[in-house]
Amino acid sequence: MPFTLATWNINSVRLREGLVADLLETEAPDILCLQECKSPVEKIPMERFRALGYTHMIARGQKGYNGVAILSKMPIEDVGDKDFASLGHARHIAGRLENGATIHNFYVPAGGDKPDREVNEKFGQKLDYLTEMRDWFHAERPERAILVGDLNIAPREDDVWSHKQLLKVVSHTPIEVEHLGAAQEAGGWVDVTRKDIPEGQLYSWWSYRSPDWDAADKGRRLDHVWATPDIAGAAHGSRILREVRGWTQPSDHAPVFATFDL
DNA sequence: ATGGTGGACTATCCA
Numbered sequence: 567m568p569f570t571l572a573t574w575n576i577n578s579v580r581l582r583e584g585l586v587a588d589l590l591e592t593e594a595p596d597i598l599c600l601q602e603c604k605s606p607v608e609k610i611p612m613e614r615f616r617a618l619g620y621t622h623m624i625a626r627g628q629k630g631y632n633g634v635a636i637l638s639k640m641p642i643e644d645v646g647d648k649d650f651a652s653l654g655h656a657r658h659i660a661g662r663l664e665n666g667a668t669i670h671n672f673y674v675p676a677g678g679d680k681p682d683r684e685v686n687e688k689f690g691q692k693l694d695y696l697t698e699m700r701d702w703f704h705a706e707r708p709e710r711a712i713l714v715g716d717l718n719i720a721p722r723e724d725d726v727w728s729h730k731q732l733l734k735v736v737s738h739t740p741i742e743v744e745h746l747g748a749a750q751e752a753g754g755w756v757d758v759t760r761k762d763i764p765e766g767q768l769y770s771w772w773s774y775r776s777p778d779w780d781a782a783d784k785g786r787r788l789d790h791v792w793a794t795p796d797i798a799g800a801a802h803g804s805r806i807l808r809e810v811r812g813w814t815q816p817s818d819h820a821p822v823f824a825t826f827d828l
Numbered sequence: 829a830t831g832g833t834g835g836a837c838t839a840t841c842c843a
Contacts, residue, residue, distance in 0.1 A: 577843080578835055602843085604836065630836045676843055688842095718843095774833040774843090818834080818843080 567665070568827045569596040569640065570803075573714035573789055574810075575673070575771075575819035579603040579635065583611040585813055589821060590618045593807070596639050598821075601673035601716045603633030610635060626656035634659045634671045634715070642669070650698040651675075651691050665828050667797065668708065672699075672715035681739045689736065692718070696745035703753035712826070713755060713792040716819065719746045722760070724767050725787035737786055755792035758824050762804035770806050771819045780812060791824045800827045 572595040576582050579600055590598065598620070603610060607627040615623070615637050624644040625635035632655045636642060642661040645668065650658065657673040675692040683690030721743045723729040732738040750757070759768070769785025776782050793801055803825040811820045 581835070602835095631842070678842090774835095775831080777832080815834095 568825055569663075570823060570825045571595055571597040571599070571669070571712065571714065571791070572821045572823045573599040573601070573671070573716075573791060574821035575601040575716040575789060575817060577602045577604070577817040577819070579610055579633070580605050582815070582817060583614055585810075585816070587614050587618060588813070589807075589810065590615065590620060590637075593821075593823070594619075595823065597642070597669065598637045599669065599671040599714045600635045600637070601633070601671070603627055603635050604630055605633055607635075624659055624661050626659045628656045632656045632673060634673050636661050636669060636671055638663075640664065648698075648702060650702070651695040653691060653695070657695075666710050667826070667828055668711040670708075670711065670713040670715075672713065672717060674716065674718045676718045677736045677742070679736060681734060681736050681741070692736075693741065693745050696742075696749050700745070700749040700752045703749060703755075708753050708755075708794050710797050711753075711794045712797070713753070714790065714822075716788055717746060717790050718788050719743060720769075720786040720788055721746055722787075724765075725769070727767070727769070727784040727786070732786075737788060750792065753792075754795050756795055756798035756801075758791040758793050758798060758801045759787075759804045759806075759822060761798065762802060762824070768806065769808075769820075770822055772811055774818050789819055789822045791822055793826070797826065797828060801825070802827070
């Protein structure tokens with residue numbers, strides 16, 4: 567049975583409860599993975615989503631920061647989380663569907679402003695987080711797995727509005743791209759979005775600080791859908807819903823979709 | 829080189 571999955575950094579699920587409901591109503595993905603819920607699990611407005619058919623939810627939360635959740639129309643079993651880099655943050659959760667597929671939902675640390683771990687502890691934590699992801703995928707090579715989330719890195723030149731101007735900007739520095747690539751390679755992960763849309767500029771995030779985000783279009787592709795090679799061939803129909811960035815009181819991220827025939 | 833905006837939560841941290 568095919569299912570459609572979406573990933574969206576919502577930047578407060580409580581403030582944007584209505585936008586989540588709008589996306590669920592208009593696009594009706596079978597599964598929606600959220601990041602930056604910024605809410606304890608018990609305060610996620612689950613009733614609204616349940617009424618729309620999303621009767622299953624697994625989540626990790628904390629007050630004010632981070633937080634990941636998976637809303638699903640299909641049963642999903644909570645199969646745990648990992649505290650990479652021992653930050654004590656709610657940045658990962660994994661769930662298993664009845665068809666045997668595992669979904670990893672990640673919110674990788676943003677990494678602060680300066681791309682230098684000597685002066686910016688957050689940048690070091692981001693690199694350490696990615697290194698521990700790599701080591702985990704190396705030790706327990708994932709199968710029949712999908713990895714989504716805000717990975718806070720735009721790896722390709724055509725994943726940013728200006729490769730040259732962003733080489734020293736956190737999210738596109740060579741060392742981050744290298745660390746993300748090592749984690750990807752360790753799991754054998756296929757970049758599903760780029761499998762489906764191999765050519766051209768592709769963004770999922772536009773800063774709040776740019777007043778005319780649409781016209782300026784200084785975006786980055788920070789949000790990703792990956793799959794292990796055994797099921798990557800079943801993926802198709804990837805798209806990024808850019809128009810969602812233009813909704814009233816939006817998140818700074820747009821949702822990314824993919825369909826899997828499993 | 830700087831500041832620009834937005835969210836959580838009360839003065840500042842984080843993105």
